[in-house]
Amino acid sequence: MEKKGIHILANFYGCKNKDLLVNEPKLSKTMTDAVMKNHLTILKSTFHKFDEGGITGFLLLSESHVSIHTWPEKDNYLALDIFVCNLEKDNTKNAKNIYKELVKAFNPEKKEEKFIERD
Numbered sequence: 001m002e003k004k005g006i007h008i009l010a011n012f013y014g015c016k017n018k019d020l021l022v023n024e025p026k027l028s029k030t031m032t033d034a035v036m037k038n039h040l041t042i043l044k045s046t047f048h049k050f051d052e053g054g055i056t057g058f059l060l061l062s063e064s065h066v067s068i069h070t071w072p073e074k075d076n077y078l079a080l081d082i083f084v085c086n087l088e089k090d091n092t093k094n095a096k097n098i099y100k101e102l103v104k105a106f107n108p109e110k111k112e113e114k115f116i117e118r119d
Contacts, residue, residue: 005064005085005118006092008099012078014109020105021070021078024049027057034101035066038094040084041100063091066098072091078106 007102020027028047035042047057053073059066059089064083071077083097084091096115 003086003092003117005083005117006095007116007118008027008080008095008113009116010080010099010102010111012074012080012106012108012111014110015076015078016107017109018072018076021076022049022053022055022071024055024057025068027055027068028091030101030105031057031059031068034098034105037101038097040091040094042096049118069084074110083118 015021020030028045032042032045040061042059044060045058047055050057054070055068056070057068061084064085065081066083067081069079070071078100080102082095084095086092099113099116
């Protein structure tokens with residue numbers, strides 16, 4: 001049976017690229033570029049910078065979504081959520097490539113990750 005999609009959940013700790021955790025335009029561009037490079041379709045994008053420094057961002061995709069929440073004040077931590085569906089084509093590789101690009105961009109000292117296949 002073909003899988004309906006993949007859901008990637010990750011926590012990054014000690015991100016060495018601290019600027020991405022607090023710079024809303026730079027974070028938005030990094031995430032948008034990763035999605036577009038991997039041939040997924042952005043329907044809407046919204047990012048909000050909090051006074052304390054962190055950012056919450058969401059990319060609504062025709063294939064599902066990518067979201068991020070940063071806490072620079074908590075050991076340069078972030079939570080990442082990537083979900084893509086495979087209804088018209090298998091987007092698993094695209095989702096994994098987006099994830100790899102974001103790992104490279106943030107350069108965390110430690111990460112926790114879960115790859116969940118949706119049945």
